[in-house]
Amino acid sequence: MPSAPCIALVDCNSFYVSCERVFNPNLAGKPVVVLSNNDGCIVARSPEAKALGIPMGSPYHKHKATLQNAGAIALSSNYELYGDMSHRVYDVLFASVPEVEIYSIDECFLDLTGFAHLGTDGLMEFCANLREKVLRWTGIPTGIGIASTKVLSKVANQVAKKSVGGVAELLTDELRDRLLANLAIEDIWGINRRLGVRLRSHGIATAANLRDAPEALIKQIMGIVGVRIMYELRGLSCLPLEAIAPSQKHMICSRSFGQPITTMAQMHESISHHAARAAAKLRHRKLRTSVLGVFLTTNRFQPNDPQYSNSVTISLPTATNSSQVLIRYAKFCMTSIFRDGFSYKKCGVSLNDLSSVDAVQLDFLAPAVDRHDEKLMEVMDSLNKRYGSGTIRFASEGMKQDWKMRSDMRSPRYTTRWDELLVVKAN
DNA sequence: TCTGGGGTCCTAGGACCC
DNA sequence: TCTGGGGTCCTAGGACCC
Secondary structure, three states, X not given: OOOOOXXXXXXXXXXXXXXXXXXXXXXXXXXXXXXXXXXXEEEEEOHHHHHOOOOXXXXXXXXXXXXXXXXXXXXXXXXXXXXXHHHHHHHHHHOOOOOEEEEEOOEEEEXXXXXXXXXXXXXXXXXXXXXXXXXXXXXXXXXXXXXXXXHHHHHHHHHHHHOOOOEEEOOOHHHHHHHHHOOEHHHOOOOOHHHHHHHHOOOOOEHHHHHHOOHHHHHHHHHHHHHHHHHHHOOOOOOOOOOOOOOOOEEEEEEEEEEEEOOHHHHXXXXXXHHHHHHHHHHHOOEEEEEEEEEEEEOOOOOOOOOOEEEEEEEEEEEEOOHHHHHHHHHHHHHHXXXXXOOEEEEEEEEEOOEEOOOOOOXXXXXXXXXXXXHHHHHHHHHHHHHOOOOOOXXXXXXXXXXXXXXXXXXXXXXXOHHHOOOOOOO
């Protein structure tokens, strides 16, 4: 007889801040925040910053004074570093557990069903060792929550983060009941403020309330998604662990501009840049696209300025991942929606109908695959991999790139650029 | 002055088919 | 006077996640 499912959620603590702290000991013990692209919002906070009452996802400028008065350090985001550190953490986990589902840059689920014979204490010890190994080999602290479903493992993880050992289990009924009775509805994975308000209006205010609610009512309020969460809270697994990632369906490359831009020439540069980035991402993931969208928008936070946003989507004659081809179509699309007289805040490229490079639908009337172009992309990718992305790029992406985002406080890319390696001085 | 970017899934409604 | 029922596919928009 198969044993009941056992799932562990590993979540890196204040991940971006932790990555920064690995390489910069001056950040230890101080309030530290990491900002989103363009230094816009606060997307990671050290425990000290959380203690100052700095909320997640809030605009940086609203809290700048508070942070400065507290001697806090704000950093621009350094995704190259975080992405690489994430790989290192997962490499440690892959080596210890056969079934791992990567959920995000800083979170993954482990299937520990096969380890159930260890018993609860044994599982706790196994996870404590795993956590210790990740910390020692990468410098990243984590919390691990163990339970019988994904939703419950999220709850267990919240407990783990607050515990001394950083590991918590929710496998026993009594412990689980007690926790769920005290857990606010909005603190459940998949239920945010908006749904929380609706559920509360029906008298459902805690996780225990949701677990015990009538199925028909939950179906009516939240649809099938809510019913799944309800069953997961009851300990019935409805969200299977996916060790093999399903293929990606959609991709977006977009950025806000560092400063508003007004001319078609700048827009063409910027959209070419996004198209080239998107194409490189496609090649890296061994994908092609056959539907390209381009969008632009003015600054919605400036309602007194004239507002305009638009988008256009086209089908490509053949699925492609060529930068040249995508740049050409993206510029064409941009020309069709650009209007003079506006101050633009953001533009981007979206790709739909992604397919694997190994499975492309051929067409008698479509142009043949351009081998010369493929070779060119290969050479570009290998140069950019070796010397850093952006080393070689298309002229249409612009030289000055004065629309580029702000990133004034970025730390060095310690692990992915030779010229930004950590320097250690010894006496 | 200053408000991110990149994803997923689900549902409702329209077009179309037999 | 009478005006079906059932199905698929696609898309836009809404909700959520980190």
